[in-house]
Amino acid sequence: MATEIIMPKLGLTMTEGTVFEWIKNEGDEVKKGEIVATINSEKLTADVDAPADGTLIKIVVPEGEDAKCKEPIGYIGAAGEKIGEGSASEQVQTPEKETVSSENNAGEPAKPGEDEPKKSDMQMGTSRIFITPLARKIAEDKGLDYRQIKGTGGNGRITRRDVENYVPAEQPAITAAETAIAGAGLTGMRQIIAQRMMNSLQNTAQVTLQRKADITNLMAFRKDLKQKVNQSLVDGQLSITTLVAKAVILALKDTPTMNAWYRDGKYEQVDSVNIGMAVALDEGLVVPVVKEAGSMTLTELGRSLNTVITNAREGTLDSSAYSGGTFTISNLGRSGIEYFTPVINQPEIGILGVGTLLNELAFGEDQEIKQLSKLPLSLTFDHQIIDGAPAADFLAEIISYLEDPYTLML
Numbered sequence: 001m002a003t004e005i006i007m008p009k010l011g012l013t014m015t016e017g018t019v020f021e022w023i024k025n026e027g028d029e030v031k032k033g034e035i036v037a038t039i040n041s042e043k044l045t046a047d048v049d050a051p052a053d054g055t056l057i058k059i060v061v062p063e064g065e066d067a068k069c070k071e072p073i074g075y076i077g078a079a080g081e082k083i084g085e086g087s088a089s090e091q092v093q094t095p096e097k098e099t100v101s102s103e104n105n106a107g108e109p110a111k112p113g114e115d116e117p118k119k120s121d122m123q124m125g126t127s128r129i130f131i132t133p134l135a136r137k138i139a140e141d142k143g144l145d146y147r148q149i150k151g152t153g154g155n156g157r158i159t160r161r162d163v164e165n166y167v168p169a170e171q172p173a174i175t176a177a178e179t180a181i182a183g184a185g186l187t188g189m190r191q192i193i194a195q196r197m198m199n200s201l202q203n204t205a206q207v208t209l210q211r212k213a214d215i216t217n218l219m220a221f222r223k224d225l226k227q228k229v230n231q232s233l234v235d236g237q238l239s240i241t242t243l244v245a246k247a248v249i250l251a252l253k254d255t256p257t258m259n260a261w262y263r264d265g266k267y268e269q270v271d272s273v274n275i276g277m278a279v280a281l282d283e284g285l286v287v288p289v290v291k292e293a294g295s296m297t298l299t300e301l302g303r304s305l306n307t308v309i310t311n312a313r314e315g316t317l318d319s320s321a322y323s324g325g326t327f328t329i330s331n332l333g334r335s336g337i338e339y340f341t342p343v344i345n346q347p348e349i350g351i352l353g354v355g356t357l358l359n360e361l362a363f364g365e366d367q368e369i370k371q372l373s374k375l376p377l378s379l380t381f382d383h384q385i386i387d388g389a390p391a392a393d394f395l396a397e398i399i400s401y402l403e404d405p406y407t408l409m410l
Contacts, residue, residue: 002077003052007061009069010041011323013347016068016134017041018160020188024056030076037073045189045283046319048073055079064161066134130157138163189284200346204262205383208341209392212358212374213399218243219373221405236302240375241277241331244354246301246408247401249273249294252327255394259326262385263347276325276345277305279312287345288312289325298408333357338376349385352398353378375402 007017017039024036030050037048050056054076061073075083131139131146135158139146142163149166151158186194200206222238236242252259252273260269273294276287288308293301311317330342331354342353355376364370379395386394401407 002057002075002081002083004072005036005048005051005074005076007067007069007071007073010046010319013323014041014069016066018066019061019063019073021063022059026056026059028056030056040188040192050076052076057081058083065159066132132159135160135163193284197343200344204344206344206380207383208378208380209395210339210378211395211399212376213402214372215375215402216373218402218405235299236306237298239302242298242302242305243408245275245305245329246298247398248329248352250401251394251397253294254397258350258394260349261347262349262382267385270326274324274326276328277309278328278330279309281313286312286322287325287328288317288321291324329354339378342378342380344380344382349382351380
């Protein structure tokens with residue numbers, strides 16, 4: 001009996017993935033655990049291993065096409081074995097996977113999982129239009145008539161790639177620009193990042209506030225604590241990254257409206273504080289998440305941040321650690337950047353950008369010149385959910401904790 005090769009679920013929010021490449025071809029012999037394909041989802045590219053020994057007898061989802069999580073993308077079995085009627089491989093070609101528009105079904109109620117035929121579809125006569133739900137959504141968002149698009153998938157099905165590459169004759173310049181914005185011409189993680197960044201900018205009202213935190217006392221506090229502690233501090237508990245993260249966590253507890261998600265038109269406050277940390281890789285940007293960060297001590301927080309950042313860079317971090325974040329921190333301090341406009345990591349509603357540490361001269365109360373340590377901070381928030389004044393108060397709360405370092409120990 002044939003064994004299914006399943007589209008894996010890489011994170012809590014993942015509902016479908018794209019087959020990026022088939023490493024094996026139909027008819028190739030495979031061993032259990034051998035890589036047969038790679039898939040893309042969210043910001044991840046993952047390998048799919050063979051679940052059993054045998055022959056790759058059927059590829060159900062070709063390269064560039066999508067499949068829902070836990071659905072088969074291929075089958076492994078004995079050489080020459082056929083997939084039986086009514087199997088999952090046949091279901092991929094049915095309207096439950098595709099949107100089928102035909103005059104013949106105009107009078108029939110929609111089955112579970114099918115899109116209800118539109119009036120424009122029913123006027124097509126007896127011609128059948130096969131299109132994936134994602135491709136149809138993209139076409140509608142772009143204002144395209146998908147009936148004019150030639151499908152390259154199975155049974156002439158219109159795929160996401162077909163829609164993104166389609167250029168109407170009457171609007172070549174505009175559509176070409178839209179296609180480029182959607183990530184056309186890019187592959188792998190870079191394409192996913194491009195699409196997610198544009199989705200974030202198009203679906204949120206992003207505003208950025210910027211202020212400097214005076215961390216002179218914080219820097220003195222770090223130096224003093226390092227000298228007084230009788231053990232080496234190797235877990236990063238006194239790093240700027242950890243201390244900023246702790247200040248953000250405390251501010252989120254004080255301002256629970258910021259510790260939330262906004263997706264599918266619904267706003268949801270989240271009880272646990274899950275901090276995402278933007279990490280730059282050669283392939284692109286990823287955001288590993290420290291779960292339940294609100295209950296951690298500085299040492300636990302520093303150790304957890306070090307672990308997820310290191311594992312993300314080495315490519316060994318479990319896929320579940322890339323989802324579930326409620327607020328993200330992006331640090332460009334090492335690059336010498338002062339202020340920037342970080343892009344919200346949806347469905348979160350806020351992200352904090354951390355700039356490079358600055359030394360500034362100022363007059364003290366005794367009119368003597370002294371050196372201050374200033375940290376530039378950039379808070380981007382979704383103005384659909386949070387107004388400017390409460391967002392400014394939230395940023396001020398973060399700065400308050402950084403400027404009173406002993407509160408970070410509580």
